Amino acid sequence: MKKPELLAPAGSLEKLKIAIDYGADAVYIGGSKLNLRAFADNFTNEQIKEGVEYAHSRGRKLYVTLNVFPHNGDLVGLEDYLKDIYSLGVDAVIVSDPSIIVTARDVVPNLEIHLSTQANNVNWRSAKFWHEQGVKRIVLARELSMVEIKDIREKLPEDCELEAFVHGSMCMSYSGRCLLSNYMTGRDSNRGACAQPCRYKYYLVEEKRPGEYFPIVEDEKGTYIMNSKDLCMIEHIPELMESGIYSFKIEGRMKSAYYVAAIVKSYRAAIDAYMADPENYQLKQVWVDNLLKVSHRSYHTGFYFNEPNKQVYDDSSYIRDxxxxxxxxxxxxxxxxxxxxxxxxxxxxxxxxxxxxxxxxxxxxxxxxxxxxxxxxxxxxxxxxxxxxxxxxxxxxxxxxxxxx
Structure with missing residues (x-):
């Protein structure tokens, strides 16, 4: 069995170093252009260089996200930016739009390309198509079941890697493609500026009765029909290991350094324990406890096991114990x-x-x-x-x- 990669978020240089120190095999960051976390402490080229050196000196990898849906103006300077980050030694770029893929193939043909989950890849034929365009790794859409993922793996060339999220925030829209933020606040979620209006508290108001608020469900605090629980797969490491997923991805470039350390530590320990002795692998409660102590919403297993009505819930509050x-x-x-x-x-x-x-x-x-x-x-x-x-x-x-x- 091939040991999977544990891929951690790094919203700053400090968090990058913490992720690596606590056991991540690779980190993904946002640079100065075209990534979907406009309000993170995105990396300057100098910081990318320092991050690459820190990662590579410890045998780890660093990926840069360029996963927005670019408008014409966003393409200005793209060629130079790709050349710059390639010269800094980054290991791959994570992209969602064909314009960035073809540009990367033209100007930095040796730079590895990963297809972002924003591209909504949910079947093996589209994965094979992207692989034939020069994409090394497919970051699968979050809406896939474990059965579907195994089927995709079986139908792809062996050198086409699969990556999937195993922990962190989920989005109520299809793999993050959403217009609520644009419509309600003018902030474009597909260009890194999501205001997360799905987390707002909503009531129903009848047109001719202003000021009278009717909860959509029997809840005196309102309703949260668009909220999602947080994904957590720590209790399902064996299933993940046998799924054909190569890279286990943690969400959270906007999360704290403590979050990064605790989540990485638990998944690192679980993966290593399984690899050491798959037949006798057992989940340890201390790994779960680490995940429960960081700020999080209620946990669930997303779409992996086809369980209905698990993503929506009746509270938007974080658990911060x-x-x-x-x-x-x-x-x-x-x-x-x-x-x-x-x-x-x-x-x-x-x-x-x-x-x-x-x-x-x-x-x-x-x-x-x-x-x-x-x-x-x-x-x-x-x-x-x-x-x-x-x-x-x-x-x-x-x-x-x-x-x-």
Whole structure:
């Protein structure tokens, strides 16, 4: 069995490094042009270069998204941009529109091309068509069942890779193709500026009775008929491993560094455990717990198992039971003093959980808290402040400290 790739989102250079440190085989980012996250901390060419060097020095890969539906004006400068990112050493581009594919084939013929999920590929003939146009990998539409994916895999050439989302936010429209945001806010979801109006709370109002709001369902808070739960396939690693999907993709370029670390860590551990001993593989609750602690909507398995009515639900709220309170900058084993960068308020004496790449989470107590100048404090309550604590358990740089609310 070929070991699948674990592909993580990187909305910034910091998150790119965290994704790799916590076990991602590859990361996908947005550059300065033509990607569907206009409000992310998109990468400059200098940052792409640094990201490529960080990834390649650790044997990992970096992909750049150019997955908008471009208008004529968006094509201006495309050739130069493709040449620039190719010269930086990126491993592939993720695209959805034929105009970018043919341009890439013309100006950077050796640059690997992946077809974005925005292209809505739901059958083997269209996958074969794109592969014949020079596409190395098909990122499948999210609306496919496991049975359909296996059928697609069986009918494609072996060198045509399949990628599919296994975790993260879902969209109520077909593979993300939506006009609600354009219509309601003037922000084009298909060019990276979605305002997510599907997450708004809606009521029904009769034309001649303004101000009288009727819930569409029996719910005193309104209805959320266009909301989607979040995808989570951690409990179905065996099925994924046997499906023929090569790359397991995590959604979330707008998510936090804590989200990236926790999600990558759990899927990394699950994949490695299955590869080590498929016959005796067992899901560990600690992997699930990591996914439950990050900010998320209720989880479900999307379209993988043909389960009806699972995508829509009656609440749009995120579940936020844990916060990241600090990131370890350094640890002195002789003095047992850790230097921490504050992320959320934390008190001396608090018991916090340590999220670290190479071992199971464990709990420590924060003692002898001091500010950067060495003055005694009982709370770290300023964003980004540096403080120290005495901790018996050895910590490492970039370990994350998390705390239940």
């Amino acid at each position: 844990f916060d990241i309170v600090g990131v370890v900058k350094s640890y002195d084993e002789a003095t047992k003093i850790a230097v921490i960068e504050q992320k959320n308020r934390v008190f001396e004496g608090d018991k916090v959980e340590v999220l670290t790449p190479d071992r199971e989470n464990y709990t420590i107590e924060l003692m002898d808290m001091k500010d950067e100048k060495g003055a005694k404090i009982d709370v770290a309550n300023k964003a980004g402040m540096i403080f120290t604590v005495t901790v018996d358990a050895p910590l490492k740089e970039k370990d994350m400290l998390i705390k239940g609310k």
